[in-house]
Amino acid sequence: MTTETTNTHADKAYEAEALIGQDIDAYLLKHQHKSMLRFITCGSVDDGKSTLIGRLLYDSKMIFEDQLASLENDSKSVGTQGQEIDFALLVDGLAAEREQGITIDVAYRFFATEKRKFIVADTPGHEQYTRNMVTGASTADLAVILIDARQGVLTQTKRHSYLVNLLGIKNVVLAVNKMDLVDYKEERFNEIVADYKIFADSIGMSAFTAIPISGLAGDNIVDKSVATPWYTGPTLISHLEEAPLNDTLMAERDFRMSVQWVNRPNLDFRGFSGLITSGTVRPGDAIRVLPSGKTSTIKSIVTMDGDLEVATVGQSVTLTFNDEIDCSRGDIIAASDAPPEVADQFEATIVWMAEEEMLSGRPYLLKIGSNTVSATITEPKYEVNVNTAGQLPSKTLKLNSIGVCNISTSKPVTFESYSDNPDMGGFILIDRMTNATVAAGMIHFALRRSQNIHWQAVDVDREAHAAQKNQTARLLWFTGLSGSGKSTIANLVEKKLFAAGKHTFLLDGDNVRHGLNRDLGFTDADRVENIRRVGEVAKLMTDAGLIVMTAFISPFQAERQMVRDLFTEGEFIEVFVDTPLEVAEQRDVKGLYKKARAGNLKNFTGIDSPYEAPANAEIRVNTVEMSADEAADLIVEKLMAL
Template identity: 55%
Template sequence: MEFIAEKTLSATEVVQEYAAKDILRFITCGSVDDGKSTLIGRLLFETDSLYEDQIQAGIEASKRYGTQGAKLDFALLVDGLVSEREQGITIDVAHIYFSTRKRNYIVADTPGHEQYTRNMVTGASNADTAVLIIDASKGLKTQTKRHSYLMGLMGINRVIVAINKMDLVGYSEEVFDSIREEFNNFHTKVAISQVDYLPISALNGDNLVTLSDKMPWYKGLSLLDILDTYSPKVIEDLKKPFRMPVQWVNRPNSSFRGYAGSLISGSVSVGDRVRIYPSGVESSIQAIYTFDGYKQKAQCDESVTLLLNTDVDVSRGDLICEINTPVEASDQFEVNVTWMSEQALMPGRNYLIKFGSLTVNGMITLIKHKVDVNTLTTLSAKVLELNEIAVCNLSLDRNVPFEPYSSNRSLGGFIFIDRSTNQTVGAGVINFALRRSRNIHLQHIAIDKKLRSTLKKQKPCVLWLTGLSGAGKSTIANTLEQRLYQEGYHTYLLDGDNLRHGLNRDLGFTDEDRVENIRRAIEVSRLMVDAGLIVISSFISPFKSEREVARSKFEHGEFFEIFVDVTLSEAERRDPKGLYRKARLGELKNFTGIDSIYEKPLCADLTLNTMILSPNESVNKIMAMLYSEGVLSDE
């Protein structure tokens, strides 16, 4: 196994040659063990894209982890993680660079295992096209269909279907035709408009770079020749209107204020008129700077700093656009969601929603239906589990500029971030804005919270009591309200059981119903604080994420989380309503502490251990906290 002689070009000439060629980004996808990593490793080898030390390292890895005996296992040239080599699967997304005489390539080797579907979505979001690999000896699998659906969802509408391991089926044309027909019947149901089929053996290199004489019945191009006919999406994006999300406000001194970002579509020149979103303010381009200095014009995919002719308010997350082709702005959308977390998505639960450099708060308000990737039929769903895909309604806490994902990936795509863990838990694409968002406007009210609280001569706030059933929340809440009433304060007590007799009577006790129960309680508490009241909200509120959302809905100093702490055994011993006994007997499902979790507060504003403190002693501690925080006054 010999390495081809080194190029005679100088280093400068190599860099210039590379920079002069365009870049095509593609992913390899398909089910586990269908040969994705082997295909890429063989492509690198066949295109002389490996150095001798890389090949030698691959040979050494092959001896230890490989499946080809002493031969080079091409998959190990790509699978770099030890756990990947040991298991023989791809876990992470590996990005590999190689070049031909025509163009440069960046290929993302995405994992085929269902557990790592989220990694495949990550790779697809930045790809121009995809090579979907199918094992000829096994045919289409569930994960093959899932990846096909996701490719269409992520805007990859032209793909190459490489039917691999043809050597295992005797290079049979009949097997190739059968799989092609089966996939043809499937792909017409997803958003893939064009498919190029070819038979290959990644292990032996058949039809990868040159045509193989083992399949004379195949009259098409090799894989690399097909890829050379594809156009990068950046060429299409260049024809679209100018758009640039602001990633950073560049202000090294008081005389320079620039807006840095990467052009996601179109081009811009000095003197062009632009509009900034969401403010709608207009201006014009005074100067364009790049790493290499001043430029008269910049185009799609370039990173620039723009200077405007007027002093306007522009922040990170704002969008600078061509003035004659405006974008829309909305806070409610129909979206497609791919869920990537083992903790289910629940309507009503708040997440951070990230659109490029812009991060807002949002929630799924409705799961319209989820999709069975095998049959592409729609199914009803109350929650969305790991790797499930659904059409949903999304609501945000503010308007965001957008374009549908089918028109602009960057402005139409977003991710969900868990507020507690800061982990990415889902990805979505915008289909369209909901019309209702254009018909609802915030009505100005002359009498505001400040005037109402001034009239009552008090500082409004919410005291959020959380804890297990039987911990003593209701008793403390009642005693506290009586104490505040005696001292002349205006209060209202919101009790979880009482709300379930009215506003929340339609909700059960599943996790998703608990989330909605607390969402409604938060909104009622917020309205009552706006009315100038001291609100005592007594709810089990078992989930940390919902309590954090509650805090985020109030101004600083208006929300106090009070953890009424008791051990589960003590709560069961008290069992004032007989609920624990029913739960232990299986007569009461989804009961907190028994078969539904309670996430203890880690940083509550006040913790009350009711195994030590009496109700009056607990109230004394709450009153002391309220005086120290300036909510109550000695005057």
């Protein structure tokens, strides 16, 4: 590229002169009220996503002279068009991306035209980075799905199209790229569009706009190409400038706002702050706070710039009510005559994003809007084969897998189906121990049984049962490796408490598997369900006023915490029978370690399945340092002192 060409491009660089001196205010005023379109580019590897975005940045004059010089130095000549700029390098920022010539992370770039501002996400094409693609698509108004004109519709094209449709992106552009490499043949373009339409119809994609382009040569990107006189549709930029925004569509729906903060600067003011996700609101409007169902009317709409007469989707405001009603963070303020649903069980599609596979029955944190609750997931109804849109049987979900499951939450949540309102139907799942996001989900509908099952109040409660027995109901949860002495010590503890006149019951791991849990194996998922069932049974027994003892390996901290959460503070007492693996293996009373070492017993804790030792157990005993009887005496002594 010549110096003259470089200077010419720099002279045109996105109104750069407006940024000099006093003109900056005029520049900001001109552009601050433009609408913003968020869109993604996706498709198979080497379809030209990064090149297209680089071309958009270049043609919209978003590259300054120093960037252009650096890009020229980093580029490799593509030869066929005499073009020396590799536009993909503007987007592929990771060293690994440049080395491999692929996109790995989601790259966000900003550019603008005279009519609109844009944020574009370049999403990876490889199947192993599906979670990255879902992240990029979650906030998009539009998707540009690229197809290499030489290759046609590929498996990854279908995969990304399915995900785009799943995530509710209604505005789809089918950009048939690299038309220059097929001599701009209309027949090839029509063939690809027809093939894609067959697949689009099969997944319920109602419409798409097909545009023949060349990201490298710039055909039909900004200006109409003379090489495609047979194409009469819009250029890519003109279509992006006119595409409807999600905020515009959501403004026509019923009013919804998720409360993020209760604003109480003094005793004279109490407001509820949040982002309006749909509809509009005015002073005097009747509203309903969910899940409580309390009603009131809007007194004022408060902002830093003064009170508003109307507020709409996308605005962050503080609302005040004419009545003193309860409203907290996580609640939804909605139009009184058209409230969203409230339920604690629903069906959802889940995209699994963690290296560790999903365990049905394990408690996770579910974050929907500003509300966070505990939730458990059922075994998947089916896993989706994204390449064919078919349904596969599955007991779990692994990294990048997509499945349909039922979810149960610890308390009712307010929601709408994701297809109607992504902000109120989309959620993430968080691992309780690591706080890592493990999945993204989209709610379909509430389960009918969640509306039909209600808690029945009883007159003789757990306190009355315990008082009749002259004791405090508790759960002693014995945990430790196989052979640590859990069952022996728990049995001795029960005998001592029984002799002292206490009402007790012992739930032993092996005994329970003969009946209640006889259908469960020893996979991680089965272990989780085993502990969940035992925890619920133990809770019922403590409701009867009993002192309950359980002796289970219960290897995972998350499941022990799940059971702990069923009880009020002080009722759950974790007893860690701390015995080193080598000592437990030497005892091998049941011969289980020998079988596990020989490979005849799979998923055995301590050998090929992990044991997560308690970090802060209420009681810890070491059977190397004391006998079983001494350990039992210590546990009883500490229990009586509580």
